[in-house]
Amino acid sequence: MTKLLRFAPILLAACLAAPPASAQSRADLLERGRYLGETVTFCGACHNTFDRGMQPVEGMTLAGGRVFEERGLRAVAANITQDHETGIGSWTDVQIAAAIRDGHRPDGSLIGPPMPVESYRGISDRDLAALVAWLRTVPPVRHAVTERSRYPSALTPLGPPIVSVPEPASDDPVARGRYIAVNLAHCMDCHSAQLSEGRADPNGRGARGLVLEGPWGAVQAANISSHPTEGIGRWTDEQILGAITRGVSADGRRLAAPMGGRSPIWARMEPADLWAIIAYLRSLTPQDR
Ligand code: HEC
Ligand code: HEC
Numbered sequence: 001m002t003k004l005l006r007f008a009p010i011l012l013a014a015c016l017a018a019p020p021a022s023a024q025s026r027a028d029l030l031e032r033g034r035y036l037g038e039t040v041t042f043c044g045a046c047h048n049t050f051d052r053g054m055q056p057v058e059g060m061t062l063a064g065g066r067v068f069e070e071r072g073l074r075a076v077a078a079n080i081t082q083d084h085e086t087g088i089g090s091w092t093d094v095q096i097a098a099a100i101r102d103g104h105r106p107d108g109s110l111i112g113p114p115m116p117v118e119s120y121r122g123i124s125d126r127d128l129a130a131l132v133a134w135l136r137t138v139p140p141v142r143h144a145v146t147e148r149s150r151y152p153s154a155l156t157p158l159g160p161p162i163v164s165v166p167e168p169a170s171d172d173p174v175a176r177g178r179y180i181a182v183n184l185a186h187c188m189d190c191h192s193a194q195l196s197e198g199r200a201d202p203n204g205r206g207a208r209g210l211v212l213e214g215p216w217g218a219v220q221a222a223n224i225s226s227h228p229t230e231g232i233g234r235w236t237d238e239q240i241l242g243a244i245t246r247g248v249s250a251d252g253r254r255l256a257a258p259m260g261g262r263s264p265i266w267a268r269m270e271p272a273d274l275w276a277i278i279a280y281l282r283s284l285t286p287q288d289r
Contacts, residue, residue, distance in 0.1 A: 030137065032130040033132070033134030039265055039269055041131070046066055046077045048062060053215065059141070060141050064080065065145050073113075073149075075113065075115075075150065076148075078145050081138050097128050097129070099111060100128060101121055104157075112149025117158060119184075122165060124167045125164055174279050174280050174283045191205070191223075192204045193209065206223065208223045212258050226286050231287060232250070244277065247259050247263035
């Protein structure tokens with residue numbers, strides 16, 4: 001592993017090193033990164049600084065400090081602004097990319113749950129470069145967050161460093177939807193049967209999942225497989241869209257904060273991306289758990 005970690009930056013450097021040829025393509029890359037970071041992956045859901053009522057604190061975008069307590073384990077989201085001392089401003093592009101997709105810091109330590117590294121391992125080279133370009137534009141905020149994830153899996157490497165991930169097929173909505181729901185928006189981290197230690201079971205996608213605790217109480221991620229009664233198999237496309245973009249269930253009930261809070265952000269997703277997610281959800285094996 002040590003050996004692999006040593007070579008990983010070189011491989012990642014190769015994928016980041018192909019600089020966009022023109023100013024226009026650089027602008028496109030940054031725009032893509034902003035769309036992903038602020039809307040689809042919505043890193044701020046975890047990395048913004050929140051007050052006690054779980055409202056984001058103004059002027060502290062991505063400055064970290066949100067505490068996660070699940071299954072008796074604890075983690076605190078890091079400051080990922082461009083501040084040089086308390087954020088990631090002094091990291092190189094390659095080091096930031098390695099943190100997101102390979103889950104380790106420049107000092108080699110592993111980044112633990114609930115940072116969705118397992119999902120982010122599938123982010124394409126282009127989207128990874130776009131996210132890094134966007135993170136570079138995040139204003140520095142001085143805010144020290146030093147505590148690290150106490151999940152045991154934070155000590156276990158997820159696998160060898162990722163060398164390269166191609167774009168998903170653009171003409172296949174299910175493949176695109178899987179990429180968005182699994183790898184970018186990390187829907188399936190919550191909406192899957194859970195293995196121990198804060199990891200989703202890839203064989204239990206769509207099943208009832210993570211129990212989230214917060215000011216809203218404890219709420220379990222619903223079954224969103226295509227099962228007709230346990231899941232959302234009988235919902236119309238518009239009802240599924242309503243849960244994602246308005247935070248309301250098929251029966252009109254307002255969904256709890258983990259969905260309700262994200263839905264105004266996801267409402268800004270490109271329509272093609274939303275329809276691709278729905279196509280993917282419809283393709284999930286019915287789960288009765
Ligand atoms: C579900 C919550 C969650 C989401 C979503 C999330 N993160 Fe994280 N992230 C965390 C937590 C918690 C940590 C600290 C983990 C630890 O202590 O090992 C972390 C750590 C990091 C680190 C390491 C920073 C350091 O100084 O140690 C980086 C970089 C990072 N996240 C970037 C991102 C980016 C970029 C996104 C969006 C593409 C993102 N994260 C989305 C929860 C999240
Ligand atoms: C941080 C965890 C989390 C993430 C990420 C997440 N969800 Fe959810 N989701 C929940 C929880 C918790 C509920 C149940 C809320 C409630 O019952 O009030 C829920 C409910 C839903 C429902 C309504 C199901 C029902 O029976 O009412 C749908 C549909 C849904 N989510 C789809 C998605 C999609 C699609 C994504 C990704 C774009 C996503 N969720 C991402 C936690 C999450």
